[in-house]
Amino acid sequence: DVKVTQSSRYLVKRTGEKVFLECVQDMDHENMFWYRQDPGLGLRLIYFSYDVKMKEKGDIPEGYSVSREKKERFSLILESASTNQTSMYLCASSRSSGGYQETQYFGPGTRLLVL
């Protein structure tokens, strides 16, 4: 079974702090994703990566950056946390297979509260 883990289930941070959210997958997947989940808005893609050191912006990249130094690890960085970044953050991974979207496997999520 694919396992996707996230470094924290719950985080409380202060406005202006730098925040690191880490995600690790154990199935050698090429693709990794960061989403934020807010009530009524579903999942919105922040960034994704299709290879080590490669990244692409999703729908809402503002205020976020990412890092992928190793294939199994994908980090989301909030350079200066703000209250409007309070949300649930979900990491996912998938393999690459030609031109089709493969099934994404999700981590348990990190619920971030910015005070």
Next chain:
Amino acid sequence: AQTVTQSQPEMSVQEAETVTLSCTYDTSESDYYLFWYKQPPSRQMILVIRQEAYKQQNATENRFSVNFQKAAKSFSLKISDSQLGDAAMYFCASPSGSARQLTFGSGTQLTVLP
């Protein structure tokens, strides 16, 4: 931007009954997969069922099946013999942007009544 619409924010079903969750999508892809995911309360999001758009036959996984209407871009999920464990938020997802990306709907919260 690609859109996925789940028009039912909340639904309820009696245990052992059947319920259908609706989803419409908008993609410019010709061949693609569509997905239904389930997120139980405080638990991990998991795949429920996947439909290959180039297959005319609707996908089925035990009590879960889809009604896929490609021309109408409609992809509904039918849950038969509903169980208490089916209570969850359900998300529909369709391709968007690059071949790797999915767009998710806003979700349908399903309550199963005993």
